[in-house]
Amino acid sequence: MVKLRYSDSHSLFTMAGTNDAKFHDLCERFWKWRLQDSPEFATFCGFHEFDDKMDDLSIPFYSSKLGIMKQFLNEAKQIDSATLSKSAKLDLFIFIEDLECVINGFEFESYYFPINFLEGPHLSMNLQIGWMKFKTETDYLKYVKRMQSFAKQLKSVKEILKEAIGKGYVSSIESVKEVPEQLQKLIKESTEKTGDFYKPFKETPKQVSLEKLHDLEDQLTDVLCKELVPALESLKDFLVNTYMKNVRQKPGICNLPNGEKFYQACIKFHTSYDVTPQEIHDLGLKEVARIKGNMIKIFQEEGLPPNIAEASKILFERKDLCCNTAEELLEFVKDICFNKIQPLLPKLFKDLPAIPLKISEAPSIMTSSPPAFYLAGTPDGSRSGTYYINLTKVDACPKYEIPALSLHEGEPGHHTQASSAMITKSPNFRCYMEDMKYYLTPSRFPMHTAYVEGWGLYCESLGEELGLYPDNFQKLGRYNFEIHRACRLVIDTGIHSFGWSAEDAFTYMTENCPMDPWFIRNEINRYITWPGQALGYKYGEIKLWEFRRKAQNELGVLFDVREFHKVVLNAGAMPLNLLEKLVDDYISETKTAAQKE
Structure with a gap:
């Protein structure tokens, strides 16, 4: 981790600066490279210059990035952070952290x-189509060329696997094991x-004649039959x-060459901290026991067996x-999001972004996806941030799980976070x-991940403050999701550090997590994969x-939960150890402001 120079009399990111333009230029060049390097990411972000290409997944291409990134990193380290403004100082810190990562x-x-x-390519192409624009002949021609690139990409995948x-x-x-069926x-x-x-x-777009559209469709058919299908x-x-x-x-993953070190790097990548598998495993066991106590209390009040597996079977x-x-499930989710949650948000939030949320069925090819997921939209509004529901197993x-699920994926969860x-x-890279x-x-x-997904789960807990869990079943829905995430701490480390089999994980999760067995199998396969x-x-x-508790304890009556949430959301995605410093700044600045009044 790079250490920035700062005065002892100032917090980490409060110094005024004079060299922002140089850093801005570096950010712009880096961003242009990022879009060119990953055409799929460019399309996702709403930039369509490279819509005729798919990402080059070949190992030589991937290896060639290393020198480019080291050059960007070297340039960034030449910038004296003491000459930057407060916001640019923070951006530089994250720029360097991202590249070093x-x-x-x-x-x-x-x-x-x-x-x-x-x-993988076989699942991302359907999403790419939804992110592309189709208004001109050039747009459609790019699509046909992208399909050709898709076929080449599949060939690269085969070579990599070899x-x-x-x-x-x-x-x-x-x-x-499911991939061959997905390819079929x-x-x-x-x-x-x-x-x-x-x-x-x-x-039929207004700018493309029907005759030309048919010609382009024929070109697509030719590519699909002669190039894509053979590659698949x-x-x-x-x-x-x-x-x-x-x-x-x-x-x-501990069974791979260098597997233990690989897993430790994955832990740091996703949590922001150098915490050991054993520490995470023990934390998970502790959290599972605590949440299970809350659930058993509800089971007893509802006349259900005081056992998660038995009570779940009945439910x-x-x-x-x-x-x-x-269709009913999709409408139920929309009602919860737009009629139950949205009106309550001003109680805990201020200055919420006015970017609409879209709720949609997950693409049909993604039947093995989680029960729900979110994909951000674009700043220009050309694509809405979308909360996808997997309608495979209604x-x-x-229904009692939908409020917690929607708080996580929609507002004030991932949609509010991304918006x-x-x-x-901030610079585009942030x-x-x-x-x-x-x-x-x-x-x-x-x-x-800890910032993004930690926020999602944190928002589920806000349902209690918002009064969205008025009865035992809705509280149970919230605990179901919470214990699910606690079980992950135990199972992920169990599989990747302590030698658990998939069956060991299934047994533990069945005993401690009230989920449909089909979803449990899917979840375990997910933990194995990522x-x-x-x-x-x-x-x-x-x-x-x-x-939050630190801010509440130190500020007392000065604490405003809406201000705290604003600090966290405005910070943007970052390592949590860095967010912790920003929260400390917020506490210090709030105290200072109160003393001046």
């Missing part, structure tokens, strides 16, 4: 895991004009006949607690997070509450 992570070569049941086998750097079967769905979709790949041609079939055959016969036999059979159809998502970042005057390619951890730019990612939720929430 990805550079230090390069040794773990996580680019050898480019495809799994949760993510090399990975030779190094013994391979996935567990749980991570890839994509093959089928590529040959049907009712599929997602043909969606852009369902409407080749990758599928390789996975089935070669790769899946060479997967690692145990799920934990799963209560069809009256669930929606009957996917009866596995009881707040977009309206700040306003947009590459919410994709989780498999690259820790050989990638930071995701600040080592350490699941730790950020509970660990981050615990730290945020720690920061």
Whole structure:
């Protein structure tokens, strides 16, 4: 971690500056490189210059980035932070931290895991279509060329997996066993004009003639049949006949070469702290015991067995607690978000961003995704921030869990968090997070998981202050999600550090987490696939509450929860150890201001 120079008489980020323009120029050059380096990320951010390309996943290309990033880092370290303004000082600190993070992570070569049941080119293309613009002939031509690039990308994935086998750097079967079926769905979709790949041609833009649109559609069909389908079939055959016969036999990443160090790097990446697997495991056990006590109390009050597994089995059979159809569930979520939660937000928040939230069904190919997830929109409003609901198993998502789920994914959770970042005057590299390619951890730019997901879980707890859990079942829904995140601390470390099998994890989670068995299996496979990612939720929430209680205790009557939330949201995604310093500044500045009155 780089240490900035600052006066002992000032807090870390309070000095005025004179050299902001030089740093601004560096940020602009870095941002242009980031968009060019990842066309998919550029499209996600609403920049369409590179919509004709997919990311180059080849190992030579990935390796070539290292020198470029070291050059940016060297330039940043030449800037004297004492000459910068308060905001630029903070941005420089994070700029350096971000680059050091990805550079230090390069040794773990996580680019050898480019495809799994949760993510990969085969799942991202459908999302890319939704992020692209289709208004002109050029837009459609870019789309056709992007499909050609998609086929080349799949060939790169196959080559990477071949090399990975030779190094013994391979996935567990749980991570890839569903991928051949997912690829087969994509093959089928590529040959049907009712599929997602043909969606852009369902409407006729004013700037494109019908004749030209038909010609472009024919070009797409040609690419799909002659280039994409063969690439999909080749990758599928390789996975089935070669790769899946060479997967690692145990799920934990500790079983890879350099695996223990790899996992420790993943922990630091996702929590912001140098905490050990044992410390996290013990914290998880403690949290599970505490939350379980709250749940058993509710079970007893409701006449249910004082046992999570037994009580859950009874509740799963209560069809009256669930929606009957996917459409009903989607409407129920919208009602909770727009009619129940939104009107209450001013009680705990001020200056909320006026960026609308969209609620939508998750893409059909993402049936193995979590029950819900959020993807940020764009600052220009061309794409809304979207809270996606997995409608695959309606009866596995009881209505009493929707308030907590919606507080996390929508407002004031991820949507408010992402929208707040977009309206700040921070450099672009801080306003947009590459919410994709989780498999690259820790050989990638930071995701600040503990800040992002810790905030989501923290917002679930705010439902109590907002009165959104008026009865035992809704409180139980909140505890269900909380104990789920606490179990993750135990299971993630169990799998990746202590040698747990997938069955060990399933048994523990079944005994302690009231989830449908299908979701439990899916969750465990997720933890196996993304080592350490699941730790950020509970660990981050615990730290945020720690920061809030510190502010409450030190400020007393001066504490305003709306101001505290503003400090956290306006800070933007960052390591929690840095956010802690900003909260300390807020406490100090509030005390100083009160003394002057």
